Amino acid sequence: MNDHATTGRPGEGPPLRADIDLAALRANVRALRRRLVGGAALMAVVKADAYGHGMLPCARAARQAGARWLGTATPAEALALRAAGDTGPLLCWLWTPDGPWRAAVEADIDVSVSGRWALDLAVAAARAAGRTARVQLKADTGLGRNGAPPADWPELVAAARAAEEAGAVRVTGVWSHLACADEPGHPSIPPQLAAFAEALTVAERAGLRPEVRHLANSPGTLTLPEAHYDLVRTGVSVYGLSPSAEVGTPEDFGLRPVMTLSARLAQVKRVPGGHGVSYGHHYTTPGPTTLALVPAGYADGVPRHASGCGPVLVAGKWRTVAGRVAMDQFVVDLGGDSAEVGDEAVLFGPGDRGEPTAEDWARAVGTIGYEIVTRIGPRVPRIYHGAEPGPGEPKD
The missing domain is CATH 2.40.37.10 (Lyase, Ornithine Decarboxylase; Chain A, domain 1)
Structure with missing residues (x-):
């Protein structure tokens, strides 16, 4: 990860550089929060070294601007945030049998569970650690990647509820991911919204009372207020990019590239x-x-x-x-x-x-813009500006 706390002005310093405007990032988080409905909180997704911008400085800036949650793909990313002193709510969603499950449980990282095998490993890790695992259940509502498909969802929910009653886990979230929210009006969107609502109904009938229910990614946050629920997961928009031309330009949403x-x-x-x-x-x-x-x-x-x-x-x-x-x-x-x-x-x-x-x-x-910024390599120094809120900048 890049966490070079270097300062400077564009055009000075290294022969090749990426200047990162953390004040712009904070302003983006605030602009996104203003769009939320129903009291939803905001998760800043900082996976892939914060989309190439530098995970630790961007995570700090997002928290400063009121991001309640952080999100990572890999356990290594989540554990690095904890090692750097971040103690807030943190979800990590890309798990394999190797884990490390126990380290995540001990660090109070919410682990995403998409199948019974993952739930069993989370339960075993909780017992080994002598503490309750924080688990979020993911439903596959149509994206076809991670998540339990509808046929497996009731069994996973029932097993999670039993593990919760045994004190091994706390089901803190139920979530899913939209496939085509970056194409407003796409015919897959209404069925996914309905499938998620049904997944929530199944979980509620089983006795689960999660802290957060979440479905909306960046395009869902910008165009689908009905998908905001308790939490939205904003990734590329935090860094001032639009999810797609069909959704709109960054300027349309008050966002600034970082x-x-x-x-x-x-x-x-x-x-x-x-x-x-x-x-x-x-x-x-x-x-x-x-x-x-x-x-x-x-x-x-x-x-x-x-x-x-x-x-x-x-x-x-x-x-x-x-x-x-x-x-x-x-x-x-x-x-x-x-x-x-x-x-x-x-x-x-x-x-x-x-x-x-x-x-x-x-x-x-x-x-897509996601790839352009994320692929900027580690030998390019990141030069950070505005690490702390300036005079007149809101403090959340």
Whole structure:
């Protein structure tokens, strides 16, 4: 995980850097909380190193802004949060038989259970630890990934209730995940809402009284107030990105992108027309021109399939990656413009200075904004700004 408490200004410091605006993250959490209905709480999902932004600083900032819960995919992520001193409600959902189940129980981590095998392991861990395990039952309401399918749900619920009565577990949550909430009006949404309501009815009839019921991810939070229940799980929206163009732009929801990825030019040179650029010479200069070398490549998370299409702001204008993206570098053709070694190249940011956004990169390479920010690699230093709320910033 990246937790470099470095400060600075964009354009200074390392040759390649990701500036992380924690004040923007806090503002995003507050903007999302204002959209909640019925007293629902907010979970900030900080899996995958907080979508590439740095888990520990982002988790702290989200808590500062009123995120009641944190969510992780892997046990290692959840245990790292506990080791760093986070003591608030924390759900971890991607479990295998290896666990570590007992460590999670001892750390008061809510463990997600999608089948009887997982419940049995949670019960065994609770008995070994001499304490009650916090368990959340996940129903598969139509996504087809994790979660107990409808045919297995009543048996899992009954077993969980029996374990609860025996004092081994406390069923703290019942939850599921939407498949197509990023496509408003998708025909799968009403059946999933109905399936979740039925799963809750089965759990209630069995005697379970969970602390939280939750279904909505980021797009569900933004477009489906009927799915808010007691808790929403916001991931990509916390980092200022929209779940999809169909849902809307970040600006539509008062969100601001948190990460700015920039580099300092490593070389600038004049070349003649007909000069091949990068591996395979898939780009050849159409005439005499200036080439600028950006020290970022696919080892840093710049998609190789951005070759010939990735947008970059250099010398005040959008440029396009010229030729192939290499492991550590790529080239842009400045045409008739000039630049100096050390000048800033901005791959993406909030767009305030006319730079591309992560959404622009996603459109250029045919993917989603989630992937663009999450794939930024560990050798790219994260430079954190606004670690503590500033004057006039609300304190939750």
